[in-house]
Amino acid sequence: MTDPAARRRSILWRTRFANLFGAVMAFVYFRFIDPVTSGPGVTWIEIVFSAAAVTALMIIGARFNARWAVPMLTQPGSTEARRRALLFPWAMAGSTLSAWVVAGVIFGVVGPLLAGWFTVLSALRTVIGITAVGGLVTAAIVFFAIENRWRQELPGFFPAGDLSAVRGVPRLPVRARLLVVFLLTSVGPLTLLGIIAWRRGRLAAADPANAGIVLGEMLAIIAFFIVGGLVAAVRLSWVVSDSVAAPLLGLTFAMARVERGDLGAHCPVVSNDEIGAATEGFNRMLDGLREREAIKETFGRYVTREVRDEILAGRVSVEGEQREVTVLFADLRDFTPWVESSEPRQVVRDLNAYFAEMEAAIRAHGGLVLQFIGDEIEAVFGAPVPAPDHAARAVRAALEMRARLATWNGGRSRPLSHGIGVHTGSVLAGAIGSRERLSYALVGDTVNLASRIEGLTKQVGADILVSATTARGLDGGVALDPLPAVRVKGKSAEVEVFRVV
Structure with a gap:
């Protein structure tokens, strides 16, 4: 009825x-x-x-x-x-x-x-x-x-099932x-x-x-x-x-x-006795689970699902800790002329599409995109979830980024190019920011050097450069071409770099 x-x-x-x-x-x-x-x-x-x-x-x-x-x-x-x-x-x-x-x-x-x-x-x-x-x-x-x-x-x-609210x-x-x-x-x-x-x-x-x-x-x-x-x-x-x-x-x-995992369930509250109170509690629990799931999904937009699950499960510390990681920087070339000659909304659409392709490549190899800075991407491998082969993961991600960019450029009248720099070293990793806003970030010379190596790509005419420390962490499955040692800003000693063929 x-x-x-x-x-x-x-x-x-x-x-x-x-x-x-x-x-x-x-x-x-x-x-x-x-x-x-x-x-x-x-x-x-x-x-x-x-x-x-x-x-x-x-x-x-x-x-x-x-x-x-x-x-x-x-x-x-x-x-x-x-x-x-x-x-x-x-x-x-x-x-x-x-x-x-x-x-x-x-x-x-x-x-x-x-x-x-x-x-x-x-x-x-x-x-x-x-x-x-x-x-x-x-x-x-x-x-x-x-x-x-x-x-x-x-x-x-x-x-809303709030029978208990009526006095x-x-x-x-x-x-x-x-x-x-x-x-x-x-x-x-x-x-x-x-x-x-x-x-x-x-x-x-x-x-x-x-x-x-x-x-x-x-x-x-x-x-x-x-x-x-x-x-x-x-x-x-x-x-x-x-x-x-x-x-x-x-x-x-x-x-x-x-x-069965269906958080859309809802149980109608039809009485104000003990069973009604239990049903109200069940619905409140479901609201909390849905809210937590929404937080997880939102969190997952900023980190990989694996990283998200590890952090929420308490198996990964977001407090400051010294970690051995591999840092990757990617930057679009000739960005300013492209922006000046293109319609703003089209630039935003193209940037978002480019970032989506690059982030997918990074996520596919267990990396974490830390931030997008204008046309630049900063990513890390080996933190916050440890990965012994973080150097190899970063280089494989760079190769996939190269392939994805080539495929993406196939449908464009004006192709884009980028440079990728990869460096392995020790960093201070943790949640950094103010009381109102925190972000998972890396601090240390390793980050700066990775950014400098990325800046060398245009100078030496290569799209992917890796440091000697990263090269030593590879398993031999990647072809490298050694380049003459170069001096970078902020470093007194010359830096060995390798072109990824």
Whole structure:
């Protein structure tokens, strides 16, 4: 049943059937099973009076409930509507019990007064009997039946599942639910049976001649309570068990989806008891997991997935530490003339495409792009995740960058060229910056020398140059062409470099 109007009609009909069941039970009990509280006999006037009273009570109750529900229909997102949505089963059960109390007064006091056979004892027994036998059980059935059906409506009032945020609403714990069902279906009927057996025993002792009749009436009363109690017990037990099992089943399915890696799962919160609190906690946990996953994905835009996972798992320190790494610098050639002769938006698109290709090559070999500086790329191999073959990884990445640039230039009218410098050495690596912003960075002479070697590429006419320390870290699978030692800015000694063929 997915139509909201159909569900609400179902709620109204459940209330009517519950009240009809209670009315029939009370009438049969007080008229045919325990006639000691009744008048001389059933008359048409009494039948008409009873029908009119029941109809009037049902109309008044329906109007009260409809007026009480106006804020939920006209202002579904308001605080008052949300509060009344949680109170709706209580209001329906309360109006039902009130109607039964009024019915007890009508049939126990008003009716006998009009009929002329009123007694105080008979009135008290009728009022208490109608309220206890019919009213409490009917109100309980109405509450649990409506609450069970109304749970399908609550997500509309609480899309975020924040039922616990509404104050001033009674909470019925699961233990209390089970206790109510036990009292109404076991203790209550047994208590009434004990009282009736005691009273019937006194009547039989006072009039031994009619003991057989009294015994027959007592057997009829016992049969009545067995049948009526069984029907009420089955109905209440079914509804209450469903109110516990259904949300737990939904929670179980949602947990299974999360276990399969589906963080888009959501479990509707349909009650404000312990199960509702557990469901709210589950949804908050999912929100936290989704937020963490978003952070991971965002973090993964700045570092490789492997580096991201290592850092989040706590296996990599981002505090300052001395590391042996290989640093790679790449820089576009003739960048300024190209920018001056091209449309700005086209320059940005081409730069982004170039950086995407180069970063893919670096990531493919376990490198980490530290930053993009204008048209320059700075990358590191061997940090923050250690890699014994970081020098070989860096050179293989440089070769793939060369190949990717050639492929990318194939579709361009104006090809671009770049120079790549690679150097291996010791650096200070860690999270460097201010309180508001940190970045994983390298500090040391190794970084400066790698940048200087990249600057030599244009001077010597090579696209990839590596230092002697990097060359010593290779496994021989890369062809190198030694060049004359050169002097670079900031270095007193000459630097050996090799062209990568």
